[in-house]
Amino acid sequence: MTAKSKVVALEHVVIRFSGDSGDGMQLTGNLFSDSTAFAGNDFATFPDYPAEIRPPQGTVAGVSGFQVHFGHKPVHTTGDLCDVLVAMNPASIKANMRWLRPGTIIIFDSDSVTEKALEKAGYADDPTVDGTLADYQVVKAPISELTKEALKDFGMDNKSMLKSKNMFALGIVMYLFNRELDTVYKYFETKFKGKDQVIKANRTVLDAGYHYADTWELFTNTYRVEAADLDKGKYRNITGNIAAAWGLMAASEKSGRPLFLGSYPITPATDILAELTKYKNLNVKAYQAEDEIAGIMSSIGAAYTGCMAVTTTSGPGLSLKSEAMGLAVMTELPLVIIDVQRGGPSTGLPTKMEQSDLLQALYGRNGDAPLVVIAARSSAGCFYTAYEAARIAMEHMTPVIMLSDGSLGNGSEVFRIPKMADLPSITPPLAKANDPDYMPYRRDEKWLRREWAIPGTPGLRHRVGGLEKENGKGNLSTNPENHQLMTELREEKINRVANDIPLQEIYGDKNADLLVVSWGGTFGTVRTAVEGLMEEGKSIAHAHFDYIMPLPRNTEEVLQGHKKIVVCEINRGQFAKYLRMNFPEYKCEQFNKVMGLPFTIGELEAKFNDLLK
Amino acid sequence: MENQNIEQEVMLTKEDFASDQVVKWCPGCGDHAILKAVQDIFPKLGKKKEDIVVVSGIGCSSRFPYYMNTYGFHSIHGRAAAAATGVKLANPNLSVWMITGDGDCTAIGGNHFIHACRRNIDINLILFNNRIYGMTKGQFSPCTFRGTKTKTSPQGTYEDPFNPGELAIGAKATFFARGVDINPKELSEIFWESYKHDGIAVTEVLQNCMIFSNGVHENITGKDVRDDMQVKCVHGQPLIFGKNRDKGIRLNGNQLEVVKIGENGITEKDILVHDKTTEDTGIHMMLAHMMPPHFPVAIGVIRDVKAPTFNDSLDQVIENEKANSKIHCMDDLLNSGSTWTID
Numbered sequence: 001m002t003a004k005s006k007v008v009a010l011e012h013v014v015i016r017f018s019g020d021s022g023d024g025m026q027l028t029g030n031l032f033s034d035s036t037a038f039a040g041n042d043f044a045t046f047p048d049y050p051a052e053i054r055p056p057q058g059t060v061a062g063v064s065g066f067q068v069h070f071g072h073k074p075v076h077t078t079g080d081l082c083d084v085l086v087a088m089n090p091a092s093i094k095a096n097m098r099w100l101r102p103g104t105i106i107i108f109d110s111d112s113v114t115e116k117a118l119e120k121a122g123y124a125d126d127p128t129v130d131g132t133l134a135d136y137q138v139v140k141a142p143i144s145e146l147t148k149e150a151l152k153d154f155g156m157d158n159k160s161m162l163k164s165k166n167m168f169a170l171g172i173v174m175y176l177f178n179r180e181l182d183t184v185y186k187y188f189e190t191k192f193k194g195k196d197q198v199i200k201a202n203r204t205v206l207d208a209g210y211h212y213a214d215t216w217e218l219f220t221n222t223y224r225v226e227a228a229d230l231d232k233g234k235y236r237n238i239t240g241n242i243a244a245a246w247g248l249m250a251a252s253e254k255s256g257r258p259l260f261l262g263s264y265p266i267t268p269a270t271d272i273l274a275e276l277t278k279y280k281n282l283n284v285k286a287y288q289a290e291d292e293i294a295g296i297m298s299s300i301g302a303a304y305t306g307c308m309a310v311t312t313t314s315g316p317g318l319s320l321k322s323e324a325m326g327l328a329v330m331t332e333l334p335l336v337i338i339d340v341q342r343g344g345p346s347t348g349l350p351t352k353m354e355q356s357d358l359l360q361a362l363y364g365r366n367g368d369a370p371l372v373v374i375a376a377r378s379s380a381g382c383f384y385t386a387y388e389a390a391r392i393a394m395e396h397m398t399p400v401i402m403l404s405d406g407s408l409g410n411g412s413e414v415f416r417i418p419k420m421a422d423l424p425s426i427t428p429p430l431a432k433a434n435d436p437d438y439m440p441y442r443r444d445e446k447w448l449r450r451e452w453a454i455p456g457t458p459g460l461r462h463r464v465g466g467l468e469k470e471n472g473k474g475n476l477s478t479n480p481e482n483h484q485l486m487t488e489l490r491e492e493k494i495n496r497v498a499n500d501i502p503l504q505e506i507y508g509d510k511n512a513d514l515l516v517v518s519w520g521g522t523f524g525t526v527r528t529a530v531e532g533l534m535e536e537g538k539s540i541a542h543a544h545f546d547y548i549m550p551l552p553r554n555t556e557e558v559l560q561g562h563k564k565i566v567v568c569e570i571n572r573g574q575f576a577k578y579l580r581m582n583f584p585e586y587k588c589e590q591f592n593k594v595m596g597l598p599f600t601i602g603e604l605e606a607k608f609n610d611l612l613k
Numbered sequence: 614m615e616n617q618n619i620e621q622e623v624m625l626t627k628e629d630f631a632s633d634q635v636v637k638w639c640p641g642c643g644d645h646a647i648l649k650a651v652q653d654i655f656p657k658l659g660k661k662k663e664d665i666v667v668v669s670g671i672g673c674s675s676r677f678p679y680y681m682n683t684y685g686f687h688s689i690h691g692r693a694a695a696a697a698t699g700v701k702l703a704n705p706n707l708s709v710w711m712i713t714g715d716g717d718c719t720a721i722g723g724n725h726f727i728h729a730c731r732r733n734i735d736i737n738l739i740l741f742n743n744r745i746y747g748m749t750k751g752q753f754s755p756c757t758f759r760g761t762k763t764k765t766s767p768q769g770t771y772e773d774p775f776n777p778g779e780l781a782i783g784a785k786a787t788f789f790a791r792g793v794d795i796n797p798k799e800l801s802e803i804f805w806e807s808y809k810h811d812g813i814a815v816t817e818v819l820q821n822c823m824i825f826s827n828g829v830h831e832n833i834t835g836k837d838v839r840d841d842m843q844v845k846c847v848h849g850q851p852l853i854f855g856k857n858r859d860k861g862i863r864l865n866g867n868q869l870e871v872v873k874i875g876e877n878g879i880t881e882k883d884i885l886v887h888d889k890t891t892e893d894t895g896i897h898m899m900l901a902h903m904m905p906p907h908f909p910v911a912i913g914v915i916r917d918v919k920a921p922t923f924n925d926s927l928d929q930v931i932e933n934e935k936a937n938s939k940i941h942c943m944d945d946l947l948n949s950g951s952t953w954t955i956d
Contacts, residue, residue, distance in 0.1 A: 034951070037953050038953065040955065230955050231955070232955055232956055233954070233955060234948065234952050234953070234954050235952060235953050235954070235955060236947075236950065236951060236952045236953075237951070246943070246946070246947070249943055249946070250943050250947075253942060253943045258703070260699065260702065260703055262695075262699060279940075279946070280930055280931045280934040280935070281931075281934040281935050281937075281938030281940055281941070282940065282941075282942070282943070282946065283931060283935070285702055285703070285927065285931075287698075287699075287702060289695065289698075289728075290695075290724055290725065290728040291724060293692060293695065293725075294692070294694075294695035294698075294724070294725055294728070297688065297689075297692040297695030297696045297699065297725075298695050298696065298698050298699035298702070299699060300688070300696055300699065301668065301686065301688075301695070301696035301697060301698065301699025301700040301701075301703065302699040302700065302702060302703040303699075304686050304696075304699075304700060305666070305699070305700045305703035305704050305707070306703065306704070307703045309699070309703075323689055324689060324692065326689075327688060327689050331686075417947045417948060417952065418947065419944065420942070420943050420944050420947075455663065455664075455666045455684040455700070455704065455707055456663055456664055456704055456706065456707060457663060458661070458663050459663070460663070460684075461662060461663060461682060461683055461684050461685075462684065462685070463632070463678050463679050463681075463684075463685035463686070463687065464685075464686060464687070465669075465678070465679075465685075465686060465687025465688065466671075466687060466688065466689050467687065475634065476634070476679065
C-alpha cells in the first residue's frame with residue numbers, strides 16, 4: 001500500500017472523530033489510538049459524549065466525539081483545535097465549529113446530507129456548499145453508499161451494513177496518516193473471534209475506505225508523524241480515572257493496608273468506583289453506598305479499622321461530605337478523598353471540566369479543619385497523584401483531598417508502566433500491640449501525627465470521635481487551653497507535611513519577566529503555550545503546582561524576581577486568591593475561563609503575549 | 614487515664630467493659646440501665662475485648678462508646694450505620710455494636726438505617742427510643758406521637774410518628790426485637806439473641822428521658838399496667854399476657870385481636886403461637902405495630918430470620934475472584950492487557 005500523494009512529516013496532529021451517538025465514534029477513535037501506539041507516537045485522547053444516554057438522533061445534542069492528539073514530540077494535552085475532523089453527519093460539523101482552525105481537513109459523509117438531517121442540525125442549507133466551510137478543506141465522500149457497496153455480497157440488511165460505515169471512515173484516516181492496518185485487523189480478530197464473516201465484513205469495509213482514499217486521490221498530501229522519543233520501557237494507554245484507581249491499589253499493596261472504597265455514583269468520578277469494583281481478586285473492597293455521606297462515612301469506619309480508605313466524588317458530592325471530612329480531621333485518621341471536578345455550582349455542567357472546587361477543598365468545612373490538598377496534572381499522572389495522596393494520608397494520619405477533573409478523568413494518555421519495586425515506600429505509624437504507654441492522641445515530635453491503633457489489636461482499645469479530645473490521653477475535653485492547643489496542633493501537623501513533599505519546580509528562567517502559574521489539569525495546555533513562547537525567545541517561565549495545601553516550602557522564592565505573575569485557572573481566580581492571601585506582597589494577575597472547556601493554547605499565548613508587551 | 618488495656622487470660626466480667634470515664638447521663642435516665650445490660654452481656658459473648666467495636670451517632674445515647682472499655686467510634690449525627698458498615702466490612706471478625714437514638718436513627722440517619730437493614734450487614738443496632746430530641750433539649754422526633762407539645766411544637770405536633778419496628782421490618786431487617794429500659798435482665802437476653810443473629814439485628818429499647826419526655830412509656834412500663842400492656846414474644850410459645858395470664862393475641866382473619874381466655878369459648882389453643890423465624894413479614898409487622906390503648910406492646914424478639922449477610926457475601930465474592938484470577942498483584946495488573954514496548 002504505497003501512497004501516490006506526497007508524504008508530509010508533521011510534529012503533532014489532532015484528529016476528532018465525530019458522529020451521531022450510534023455511529024461508533026468512540027470505537028473508531030480507540031482503534032486509531034491503538035495504531036498510534038503501535039506507530040510509537042506519544043498521544044492523548046479525549047472522549048466527548050453527550051450527558052444524555054440516548055439523545056435525539058441526528059441533533060447537535062446527540063453528537064459523540066473522540067479526539068486523538070498524537071505527536072513526534074511529547075504530547076501534554078488532548079489537543080484543542082483539530083487538524084482533521086471526521087464528521088459523519090451535518091450535526092457533527094455544527095457541534096465542532098469551535099474546534100476548527102483555518103485549513104482543518106473535514107472528512108464528511110456526503111450521504112448524510114438530507115433535508116431532515118440538515119434541519120435537525122439547525123442548518124438551512126448544506127454547509128458544505130453554502131460557504132459555511134470556506135476556510136476548511138472539505139473532503140466529501142459518499143461513505144454510507146460505499147460501505148453498502150463494499151458489503152453487497154455479504155447478505156446483510158441495510159441497517160447492519162451501515163453499522164460498519166465508521167470503519168470506512170477509519171480506513172480513510174488510516175490512509176491519510178500512512179498507517180498500517182494490522183492493529184485494526186488484530187482487533188477484529190480478537191473481538192469477533194469465531195465469527196469469521198463479521199471479521200471479514202469489517203476488514204472489507206476498512207480496506208475499502210483505505211483504497212478509496214488512495215484511488216480517488218482524496219488528498220493532495222498524506223502525512224506521517226514520526227515515532228516519539230519516548231523513554232525505553234513498557235507502555236499502555238490509560239484514562240485518568242483508571243490511573244487514579246490503580247494508583248490507589250498500588251499504594252494499598254505497598255503499604256500493606258487493605259484498600260476500602262466507599263463511594264456513590266456521580267459524573268465524572270464514577271469510573272473510579274467502577275474500576276475498583278473489578279479487583280476483588282486483589283482484595284479491594286469497593287462499596288457502593290446509599291449516598292455520598294454514607295460513602296465517606298463507611299470509609300472513615302474502614303479507616304478506623306485499619307484500611308487504606310478512600311472516597312471518590314465530584315463537586316456536589318464533596319459538598320455533601322463536608323461534615324464527615326471534619327470528622328476525619330478531628331479523629332486524625334488517614335483518608336483519601338478524590339474530587340473529579342466538574343462545572344458548578346449545584347448540578348452545574350456534569351460532563352464538563354472546571355477547577356472551581358479548590359476553595360471548597362481547602363476551606364469547605366465547619367471549624368478550623370485543615371487537611372492536605374494535592375492536584376493531578378495529567379491523566380496518566382493521576383496514578384502518581386493518587387499514590388501520593390494515599391502515602392501522605394497514611395504517613396501523616398490525615399485526610400487528603402486529591403483534585404482531578406472531568407477532562408483528566410475521562411481523557412487518556414500514554415502511561416509508562418512502573419515497577420512496584422520502584423515506587424516509594426509507605427509506612428504508616430501503626431501502634432504496637434499491648435504498648436503499656438499507648439494513648440490515642442500521643443504524637444510523634446517530628447510530624448505531630450498520632451498512631452494508628454487498629455481494632456482487633458490487643459491492648460490498644462480506645463475511643464475516638466468528633467468531640468474535642470484532650471491532647472495525648474484522648475479523653476473528651478472542653479478545656480479552653482486544650483482546644484486552642486489541639487486546633488494549633490492540627491494546623492501545624494498539616495503545615496509540616498511541607499517538609500515531606502518536593503520543592504516547587506520552576507520551568508524556565510527563574511527571573512523571567514512573566515511567571516505563569518497554574519495547578520491541576522491545565523498543566524498540558526499551559527506548558528505547551530509557555531514552551532511555544534520560549535521558542536520565540538520570550539522571557540517566560542512556568543510554575544505548575546501539584547501541592548496546594550501545604551504549599552511547597554520554596555513557593556515564595558518561585559514567585560520572586562518576575563515583572564509579572566499570572567495565575568491561569570478554570571474558575572474565577574481561586575488559586576490566585578489563595579496565593580494573594582499567603583503572599584500578599586506579590587501581585588497576581590489572573591487568567592480565567594469558565595465555559596466548561598479547557599484553555600486553548602492559542603488563547604493562553606495571546607494572553608501571555610499581551611502581558612509581555 | 615491509666616492504660617486500661619492490660620490483658621489477662623481470665624474470665625471477663627462486666628467491670629472489664631466499663632471505661633474509666635464518668636457517665637454523664639442525667640440521674641434516672643433510662644440509658645444507665647441499657648449500659649448496664651450491655652456491660653452484663655459482653656463478657657458472655659466469648660469475644661475478646663479487642664474484637665468488639667461500639668459505634669454511635671450523635672445524641673445522648675451516642676455518648677455510649679465512651680463508657681465502654683472497647684474500641685469505640687463516636688461518629689456524626691445520623692451516620693453511625695454507615696460508619697459501622699465500614700468497620701464491619703473492613704474486618705468481619707469484629708463484633709460491631711451500633712448505638713443510636715430515635716432522632717439520630719429515624720430522622721437524619723433514616724437513609725443509612727433502612728439501607729443497613731436492606732443489606733443485612735452483620736451489626737447489632739440498639740435504638741434508644743425516648744420519642745424526643747434530648748441533647749438539643751426537647752424537640753419532637755420522628756417517633757413523637759401526634760399532638761405532643763414540645764419546644765418546636767408548642768401547639769402539639771401535627772404529623773404521625775414512625776414505628777421503628779415497622780420501619781426496620783419494612784426495610785427487610787432480618788432481626789427485630791423490642792425491650793424496655795426498666796428491665797435490663799430482659800434486655801441482656803435480647804442482646805444475646807442479637808449477637809447470635811447473623812445479619813442486621815435491630816433492637817428498639819423504649820427508654821425514658823427524665824427531662825424532656827418523662828413518662829412517655831409509662832402506659833407500657835408502669836408497675837400497674839405493664840403486665841397488661843406488654844406481651845412477651847417467646848418463640849414457639851403462645852402470645853399470652855395479663856396480670857392473670859388470661860389474655861392473648863389471636864389471629865382473626867388477617868387481623869390481630871386481643872382475646873380473653875375463658876370468654877366466648879376461647880381457649881389457649883386459639884392463641885397465636887409466636888414464630889420469629891417465618892420469612893413472611895406480615896405477622897411480624899402486625900406484632901411490631903401493636904400499641905396501647907387497644908393492644909399491648911410486643912416485647913422480646915419479634916423477628917429473627919436467616920438470610921445471607923452483606924459482609925459474608927462480599928467476602929465470598931472476594932474469595933472466588935482470588936481463586937479464579939490470573940492477576941495476583943499490581944505488577945501483574947499493570948502489565949496485563951494491551952501494552953507495547955519501546956526499546
